[in-house]
Amino acid sequence: MGELTVGVLGYGYWGSKHVRVLNGIPDVDVVVIENHIDRLAAAGAAFPGLMCMADLDKALEFVDAIVIATAASSHAAIARRCLEAGVHVMVEKPLTTCALEARGLITLAAERGLVLMVGHTFEYNAAVHVLRDLVDSGELGTIRYIDTARLNLGLYQADVNVMWDLAPHDISIVNYLLGSTPTHVSAWARSHVPTQVEDVAYLQLEYAEPDTRAYVHVSWLDPKKVRRVTVVGSEKMAVYNDVDPNEPIRIYDMGVDESQSLNPDRPVSYRVGDILSPRVSGPEPLLVEDEHFVDCVRRGLVPRSDGRSGLAVVAAIEAAERSAAAAGARVSIDTAPALVEHAA
Ligand SMILES: NC(=O)c1ccc[n+]([C@@H]2O[C@H](COP(=O)([O-])OP(=O)(O)OC[C@H]3O[C@@H](n4cnc5c(N)ncnc54)[C@H](O)[C@@H]3O)[C@@H](O)[C@H]2O)c1
Structure with missing residues (x-):
């Protein structure tokens, strides 16, 4: 395999991780591009052999x-x-902050025969793969709903609100788990610090196929760090707790059924069984993601998290902003791709 030169634009919190990971991939030469002089110097000091x-x-x-x-x-x-x-491109999440721009990038990449990928890191995460296997195998039964919470005393962003910053993770996870994209959204978002953008938001996403809902709660203003995805099925329930390194996934053999009893005081019956924690192991998700990008560039493949996957997330958040501005009105999400199909 020949050498591939990959630039990383931005040596900030996340870009520095890409530099470390890409620098460990065989036959990849990394170039750091950073216009903040101190950060560029820090990159040079941390990785003396790299072009900066x-x-x-x-x-x-x-x-x-x-x-x-x-x-x-x-x-x-x-x-x-x-x-x-x-140049082939991987963009960190969110792909863009406007669906029209996302469509434009998809079209441009297709016209030029270039790879366009979005950094939906959790789609490369071993725990999320375990969750998806649970959904796909039918072990959880019919998915009744999915609930996610991504809360912390988070870093307020200067350019976007909490939905653009955090919800891409949860929407991309749910889309990946369901193998589908939402059709409608209702959202509530509010700023709780004067002069700042919205820092707390709740999104209700409707999926048609399968017919289910996802409830996404994101916050920069919460005392406790929560990173949780709960999948509630008709047979079992599963919880992915990203802040528990030992048991990130727990499967609860529990649920409710419509009661067979004619007693109106017993509308449902309960099942409570074992709680299981499957082993989750795998390489660092960012390494899997960056290796996949390199592989797609080398072999001309369409990435797993391609421009359309990025567009689906961007369109959902754009619609959520419209909904939040209209006090939670139900807004349809247009995920129609660009006119030219991806041909990288
Ligand atoms: N996938 C994930 O889990 C994950 C986690 C954190 C952040 N992110 C994403 O990564 C991106 C960056 O976030 P961050 O927290 O690292 O930001 P950051 O502010 O820490 O870093 C951004 C860097 O880009 C540099 N920069 C900006 N414009 C430039 C230009 N034109 N030329 C050269 N350098 C330029 C800035 O000087 C800065 O050093 C965001 O899109 C964020 O959403 C993804």
Whole structure:
């Protein structure tokens, strides 16, 4: 396999992790691109062998592919610049902050025969794969609903609200688990710190196939760190707790059934059985994700989390913002792809 030169744009909190991970992949040369001089120096100190550059346009002459790890609102314009320069692109989540721009990127990548991938990290996470196997195998039964909570005293962003920052994780997880995308959303969001953007939000996402719902709660203003996905099935329930490194997945053999009794005081009957915690092991999700990106570039494959997967998340959040502005009105989500199909 020949050498591949991959740029990482943005050596901040997340971009520095991409640099570490990509630097460990055989036959990949990493170029760090960062316009903040102290951060560029930090990259040079941490990775003495790597080429470090401050100017994106200059760097685009050297790289075959690029990972864009800058602020969310900058993704669309930067990704367009990179694709126009003939460079394969992975954009951190969210793909863009506007569905129209996401469609434009999908079309552009397809026209140029370039890979466009979005960094939906949890789709590369071993615990999420265990959850998906539980859903796919039918062990949980019919999915009644999915509930997610991603709460913390979080980093307020200057350019986007909490929905754009945190909900991409949960929506991409639920889409992946169900193998589907939501058709409608109702959302409530509010700022609780004067002059700041919305810091707490609740989204109700409706899926048609399978016919189910997901309830997503995201917050930057909560005293406790919670990273939880609960899948409630007709047979069993499963909880993915991302802050429990020992038992991230628990399967509860419990549920309720319509009561066979004619007694109106007993509308349902309960089943309570064992709680099981399957072993979850696998490489670091970011390594799986970055290896997948490199593989797609090398072999001309369509990524698992491609532009359309990014668009589905962006369209859902865009619709959620419209819903929240209309006091939780039910808004339809248009996930129709761009006119030209992805052909990378
Ligand atoms: N997948 C995940 O789990 C995950 C986790 C955290 C953050 N993220 C995403 O990663 C992205 C970056 O987040 P972060 O927290 O690392 O931000 P950050 O502010 O820590 O880092 C961004 C860096 O990009 C640099 N930058 C911006 N524009 C540039 C340009 N034109 N040229 C060169 N450098 C430029 C900034 O100087 C900064 O150092 C966001 O989209 C965020 O949503 C993803």
